[in-house]
Amino acid sequence: MQRPTIDRSKPVCVTGASGYIASWIVRYLLEQGLTVHATVRDADKASSVDHLLKAAKAAPGQLKLFSADLIDEGAFDAAVRGCELVIHTASPFIIKGFKDPYEALVRPAVEGTRNVLESCNRAGSVRRVVLTSSVASIYGDAVEALTKKGQVFTESDWNTSSSEDHQPYSYSKVMAERKAWEINKAQSNWDLVTINPSLVVGPSLTKNTQSTSIDVMRDLGSGRQRTGVPHLEFGLVDVREVAAAHILAGFNPDAQGRFILSGPVVSLLQMANILRGRFPQYPLPTKELPKWLVRWVAPIAAGVSRAFIDRNVGYSFSFDTSRSQSILGVQYRLLTETLCEHFDQMIEDGLLRRR
Incomplete structure (x- = not known):
């Protein structure tokens, strides 16, 4: 397929537009x-x-709003019509509190992706789709890094360990991305680029944001974890870099395939230490808990399975982000700036008590 040059005079469709990244x-x-x-x-x-x-x-641009539900067939037809570029970010976001992971996460993620891409097929105008995926499509558990050269995950890796029973949110992301590539290969009108960010942090444009990073930061800053945290590592990336990457991927004819978006990989304790430098008055944790204790307490205190603890606590890894930098031109800002801006906004929004 010839790589497209997107006409900037045509509208760009963004699904799930009220979301954190979108x-x-x-x-x-x-x-x-x-x-x-x-x-x-x-x-x-x-x-x-x-x-x-x-x-x-x-701003000088023009905004047109469309109501569309992920699992309503044809719901995206009107929004996609006339667009050459579609940026699909909409996806169910529930980490816990559901009884049926397939109905809560997997089905809406996969069917939502199928619905949007079938609207793209029907429109006839679409030349490129940029899909918000995740590093959850790259790997399932940190222990998998031990099988990688230098413990580094790349865009060629796929998560094969998550399931409806173990890490169902990650499973929904990998199944939705696989469905997108399957639909892409069955047609020749538009090409597909995926953005695979790690844990997204940084300021939000709305108080109604749902994100894992808010839960992580609230747990660190509220005093809930003052006695200590597990040695759990996350790749972190600023939401503004992730948003910019979607646009760069949309308009760059040379962009193709998958792009990991991530700044440094840090532990919960390292995050707490960074925040303590700017917010010393908050009860941030100062030590790591032994894995045996985490394994004993976590299922009761945090609702986290022992399988998750076994496969993720105590392991280190990193991501190869060279493609995002060399092809898209992403420039990653300092993690200290991102974390402190995020923490500060959570205080302003009342998500953390002012001290």
Whole structure:
């Protein structure tokens, strides 16, 4: 397939536009003077769209809102019509509290991806789709790094260990991405690029954000973990870099395949130490707990399975992000800046008690 050059005078469709990453994507596109077809579950719900309308007022671009539900067949047809570039970020986000992981996570993620891409097929105008995936599609558990050269994950890796019973959220991400590649290969009108970020951190454009990083930061700063944290490592990446990468991938004809987006991999204790330098008044943890203790306590205290503890606590790894830098031109900002801005906003938004 010939690599497309996207016409910037045509609208760009962004699905799940009210989300953490997507809100920044919409804002950046509007600032570049583009027309954005933004899909949300309910375009009349003020709490979902006010921050998008605010971004549109301050920018030269034009915003058009569309109501679309992930699992409603044909719901994205109107938003995609006339677009050459579609950025699909919409995906179910539930980490716990569900009884049926397939119905809560896997089915809406896979069917939602299929629905959006079938709308792209019907539109006839679409030339490129950029899909928000995750490093959860790259690997399932940190222990898998032991089988990699230098314990480094690359875009050629696929998560084969997650399932509906073990890490169902990760399983939903890998199944949705695999479905996207399957649909892409069955047609020749549009090409597919995936963005695979690690744990996304940094300031949000709305107080209604759902993200794992908020839960992680709240647990660190609230005092809940003051007695200590497990040796659990995360790749961290600023939400603004992730948003910019989607746009760079959309308009760069040379972008193809998958792109890991990640800054440094750090432990929970390293995150706490960074935050303590700026927020010494908060009860941040100062030590790591032994794995045997975490394994004993975590299933009761945090609802985390022993299988997760066994396969993730105490292991180190890293990501090869060279493609994101050399092809997309992503420049990663300092982690200290990202973490402290995020923590500061959580205080301002009342997610952490001011001290």
